[in-house]
Amino acid sequence: MVVAIVLILLIVGSVLFHLLSPWYFTPIASNWTTIDDTISITFWVTGIVFVAVNLFMAWAVIRYRYRKDRRAEYEPENKKLEWWLTGLTTVGIVAMLAPGLYVWAKFVDVPDDAPVVEAVGQQWHWSYRFPGKDGVLGTVDARYVSDKNPFGMNPDDPNGRDDILISSQELHLPIGKPVKMLLRSKDVLHNFTVAQFRVKMDLVPGLVTYIWLTPTRAGKFDLLCQELCGIGHFAMRGSVVVEEEAAFQAWLSRHPTFAQTSAQAAGDAAAGKPLYAACAACHGAQGEGTPALHAPKLSGQGDWYLKRQLKYYKQGARGTHDKDVFGKVMVPMAATLVDDAAIDNVAAYIKTLPDRPAPATVKGNASNGKQRYVTCGACHGADGRGVQAMNAPGLAGMSDWYLVTQLKNYKQGIRGTHPQDQYGVQMALMAAILRDDQAVNDLVAYINTLR
């Protein structure tokens, strides 16, 4: 008896939960309203069956509960009833399947006029490629991939010369125009998911997969990887900005073509030397860092990382948080580097400075830290030397007190929260793993053993 009442309560509760739930599909931002319609149909059919069959069961439990003086009916089968139920079920199934297949037929049929955009996934970030003026993407291959050519562009393919490379986690798309997203992975499986678009697809190394959609709502949408891709899976975040055509074109024109990135001259260390004089005041003539001035060691750090940070300071993506006291100092300093070439030159000069490990100043339990470093090592390398392909700077032999400060900044939301800080978001998610100061010190103490 109790069980019947509980069943009825669960049925009513489930229906109420469904009706009142604040958690439901996000407002759609693409043309795939038909997908939402098939979901509604499925809800109606399954909802009716759920309520009807379970209520019938609850009623049967009440009505036919054990009584000493009664016997159950003996009815081995009832062909007519069974066929009726089979028939009704089939009708319900067809009612769900037919619209489903109809919509799927649209999914596999990409509009002819949809331009292509490529999303490239790798552990654990996104980048994108537009075909440029010729509308054709150049060929790519894993064997061309290098730090200079992260997209793996075929240098001999003329179609690739004008491809526009977006080395950023943020993709922009024009509103109201169909687009065919080509999906490519450099390493493992990933999945391109924007909840508001409804459609998603895996990125499979060795294949190019696709989805197509027409963005219908302007805004910035989270792009999540939804196929398990390793330790950093949960931190593989990008975003898609849907905007008017003009804004989109302006954004696109700010990015270099493949021809431009390959023609880019390397930084000139000699030209960088005088520029470094301003830096040397704090960071030291050899780039060895000055703890008293809160200036970290620079020598031995990847030039690509230094360049990115200098640009962040210039753009206001770093050093703008109220509590980032020492970061603020860097802002006017970075501003003295007038253009990208100056940044390249100074980074090239720093690269020539001798890399002597900074003295260890942080005390902690290195063997505890070793366990925690497993996660860090996935990007920064087991040896802590940093991996450019992962956008992960070197840690070993760098100023340990600076690592502590920065980890705390990430934890407290001082760093890694600015929307333009592309890869800081990941570090903010990762630094959250370190529960307290002791954990931070242990970790840094372990990193100190890696020099």
Next chain:
Amino acid sequence: MSYVAHDASAFAPPAEVREVELYHPKTWLGKYVFSQDAKVIAIQYAITAISIGVVALVFSWLIRLQLGFPNTFSFIDPSNYLQFVTQHGMIMVIYLLTALFLGAFGNYLIPLMIGARDMVFPYVNMLSYWVYLVAVLLLVASFFVPGGATGAGWTLYPPQAILQGTPGESWGIILMLVSLAVFIIGFTMGGLNYVVTVLQARTRGMTLMRLPLTVWGIFMATILALLAFPALFVSAIMMILDRTLGTSFFMPAIVSMGQKLEYAGGSPVLFQHLFWFFGHPEVYIVALPAFGIVSDLLSVHARKNIFGYRMMVWAIVAIGGLSFIVWAHHMYVSGMNPYFGFFFATTTLIIAVPTAIKVYNWVLTLWRGNIHLNVPMLFAIGFIFTFINGGLTGLFLGNVTVDVPLSDTMFVVAHFHMVMAIAPVLAVFGAIYHWYPKITGRMLDDTLGKVHFWFTFVGSYAIYYPMHYLGFLGVPRRYYAIGGTDFIPESVQSMNAGITIAALIVGAAQMVFFYNLVRSYFKGKPSGGNPWEATTLEWQTPHTPPTHGNFGRELPVVYRWAYDFSVPGAPQDFIPQNVPPPEAATGARDRA
């Protein structure tokens, strides 16, 4: 007389089964450790499977603690979080449920229910258990090797399963794959036994269409497993070679962490096809025995014949057959040719028809019954409710268009836990409360059983029903932390905390069950041979617990189907299968 069973040809042909020559153990070791008695092997399987299952249960708590209270527990980092997720899934699906349903219930119930003295190949049957134990030990060993167990997800998808960036990519994955291969070899030994025993060793009069549905469920599940596990075996071998000898079966050209690897040309999707060719039937390997068991529990405790027996048998067969042509519905967004979606959505939704028939027939068995609401019946009702929920959400995921937004979200997690975790586990509990008296001669405590039922049933619903709505929202599965996303509101965190609390309570409630198992073994009420007044042969044995050889000097002869409950005109509301129809009654043995 009117109470001749509905199928009952009174005809019972002479035995063509020769009396099996039984192995008689001479030593203590031979009797309790290296036993060839299916009943002992069943208990060994059950204890091993449940022990490793408890480990997986603890893993699920750790997963939930992280999701419910992120950044609180310093011992859960992204890397061992993935290891918990992976090992929880792998253990629960393969090492617990498959081993429990087929190894434990199969071994205990098949010979007793079909009227056989033992399995047909007892020695191979014993080997099967020991090989299974080796597989479990290999799995446990993988927790302790450098790098720890694999954290590639229970699907072990390449390339990431064997590349850096995934926990356990060095030794863990190799031990995992070897353990699976060993498991499959062990299972094949057992499976041969179950199939051949059902086909060859049925007692006189036990036609296939008189088999209890439990046996039908286990029989069909075994056939599925025998044909499906080779797919996992093949993919395990090929992945081991990819990992150790540098072949490129599944591995395309890859730039991993900035390094170009030696691999070229392989296909990760090929692995997924092989994996799911095993993986989908695996769902039914777990579900079909549960279907069978629940059918029998309902019939016995509602004192009514199972409704539409033939339909039920054919539904089991149809589901088994269809389960081999639906696998790619797990791969709608895997990057396979999208045109496959049409075919697999259609076959998947077709399989819903025989499944729905089973549900109707269970509910119609209750209808006009005389329902004892005892613990096994409660679990059976809980199973139906949970299974209906999980089955219906399966229609979302099977229909390709609806699947796309839900794929890889918490909706999937909620769905498969309802349909192939909670529902089968409720069936397992029901079965244990039902058959425990036969296995031990004592009843399990009723009050403790009810406490266990309510916490487990309502608690699980509280865990998984709301979880579907996280999926609708788009919360991804296998995420260590959600972090900041615009479309996921703060309230999701409160819901996750609530789910975690429910999960901890449900987990703790299982301790009541274990306590009941142990306490009742010593202090339970003596049950007698047939406490539920059931009709099937295992309840008609001369001794309880059944002794070696099961049926004493003479095997029972079967005269009727397994569901002669409340036959009009019969003196009692049940007629055991071995009671001859009245006109032949002169020759009938007394029932013990």
Next chain:
Amino acid sequence: MAGGSTEDVHGSVLVQPTLKLGLWVLLAVVTSLFALFISAYAMRMKLGDWNPLPEPGLLWLNTGVLILTSAVMEWTRAAANRGQKDGVRTGLFAAGVLTVAFLAGQLVVWQQLHASGYFLGANPANDFFYVLTALHGLHLLGGLVAWGRTTAGVQRGVALGAARLSVGLCALYWHYLLLVWLVLFALLLST
């Protein structure tokens, strides 16, 4: 609808000895295993980097040896049925020697291929060749265990009925593995 009456079921199934049915079920499992490998082969083959490897002439000889083994097994089975104990002994011995010869031949093929640079890992065609031949060889090795038990039994002079059954089972298994080999060989030749 099949299955109503007892005779059908018992009549049709129980004519098989239990062991024989067990072997048939095992063969069904092995069939599933090879069939899945072959489908994987077919799918992997289409992926572009497939470089078929040459079929050494020795494979033809090995195939001949395996056919001969099967024939000898069949002859032995007939001898067992006729009750000729000596024939059974000779036949089993010959079949064993031929099987070992086949396996040795396969190893020589591996060596030849390896010597001419067709390494494992160099191309999927090589990988599949090594894996499939190894798997087939392992099944034959497993068969040799059963063969050993049968031979030992015959030497000890077990009852003719039992010997007849186990010789029959060996023959069935060898025929089956010959069939598998012919399918695999055809697959290798055609690709």
